[in-house]
Amino acid sequence: MSQNSKIEWTDATWNPVRGCTKVSPGCAHCYAETFAERFRGVPGHPYEHGFDLRLVPHKLTEPLRWKTPRMIFVNSMSDLFHLDVPDGYIIDVARVMQAANWHTFQVLTKRSVRMRDLLRTKLRFAARKLHIWWGTSVENRKHGLPRIRHLRAAPAAIRFLSIEPLLEDIGTIDLRGIAWVIVGGESGPGARPMKREWVLSIQNQCKDAEVPFFFKQWGGVQKSRNGRALDGQTYNEYPQCNPPGTPMREIRLTVLADIERRYNGQLVR
Numbered sequence: 001m002s003q004n005s006k007i008e009w010t011d012a013t014w015n016p017v018r019g020c021t022k023v024s025p026g027c028a029h030c031y032a033e034t035f036a037e038r039f040r041g042v043p044g045h046p047y048e049h050g051f052d053l054r055l056v057p058h059k060l061t062e063p064l065r066w067k068t069p070r071m072i073f074v075n076s077m078s079d080l081f082h083l084d085v086p087d088g089y090i091i092d093v094a095r096v097m098q099a100a101n102w103h104t105f106q107v108l109t110k111r112s113v114r115m116r117d118l119l120r121t122k123l124r125f126a127a128r129k130l131h132i133w134w135g136t137s138v139e140n141r142k143h144g145l146p147r148i149r150h151l152r153a154a155p156a157a158i159r160f161l162s163i164e165p166l167l168e169d170i171g172t173i174d175l176r177g178i179a180w181v182i183v184g185g186e187s188g189p190g191a192r193p194m195k196r197e198w199v200l201s202i203q204n205q206c207k208d209a210e211v212p213f214f215f216k217q218w219g220g221v222q223k224s225r226n227g228r229a230l231d232g233q234t235y236n237e238y239p240q241c242n243p244p245g246t247p248m249r250e251i252r253l254t255v256l257a258d259i260e261r262r263y264n265g266q267l268v269r
């Protein structure tokens with residue numbers, strides 16, 4: 001786990017899976033791929049296999065050991081619902097999140113169909129927890145709007161949208177059942193531009209629907225130059241949720257012991 005994330009809308013990142021494959025135009029300049037591929041072939045480095053997808057069982061129990069409450073972005077370097085991640089492993093990630101109820105978990109995917117289907121079935125036990133937020137990425141109309149429909153059809157208590165990188169005017173969004181919207185432009189080499197009116201359209205829709213709006217960044221090749229002020233103001237709104245739970249020692253120890261037994265020998269390195 002990285003305890004101090006640079007991502008504006010979270011405190012920390014937790015990556016029990018590493019690596020991914022591209023699914024839509026929003027992936028074109030994937031920061032996780034760029035980072036991971038830098039270390040391909042470096043022996044002993046967490047990303048010595050580059051961006052190839054692999055499970056990282058020794059990371060599974062980290063949030064249970066991390067005592068200070070944090071907002072935790074789950075799989076900032078992957079996608080939990082990638083088809084190569086077995087259902088059983090996703091369930092174990094969710095069991096850890098359920099037990100570590102003093103944190104707030106932010107799960108973000110582009111594989112919204114699989115997330116919806118699992119939240120209806122094997123992940124039902126975690127779907128309605130207020131400290132686990134389930135979100136999908138939206139970059140354009142073609143790929144993003146169907147994902148919003150899938151998310152709204154999932155029985156999640158807290159649903160959110162990460163509209164980043166915003167690549168076009170996405171028009172009218174159905175925000176019923178959505179608790180939080182993040183908007184941001186693409187950053188880094190080759191960043192595609194984001195127009196102010198596209199952002200304002202989403203902001204106005206959030207205002208009308210009373211959905212908290214978080215403006216992450218304008219982006220650009222040098223994102224620090226463009227900042228994150230929208231018409232002179234910074235928007236850092238979050239969903240209003242109940243305060244996080246308190247650690248329940250017995251549950252925490254039971255989940256820890258069970259995962260350690262089943263992933264015997266793979267948890268420490």
Ligand code: SF4
Pocket residue numbers: 020021022023024026027030031032033076077078079110
């Ligand atoms: S789904 Fe996310 S992590 Fe995976 S390639 Fe696309 S942008 Fe990168």
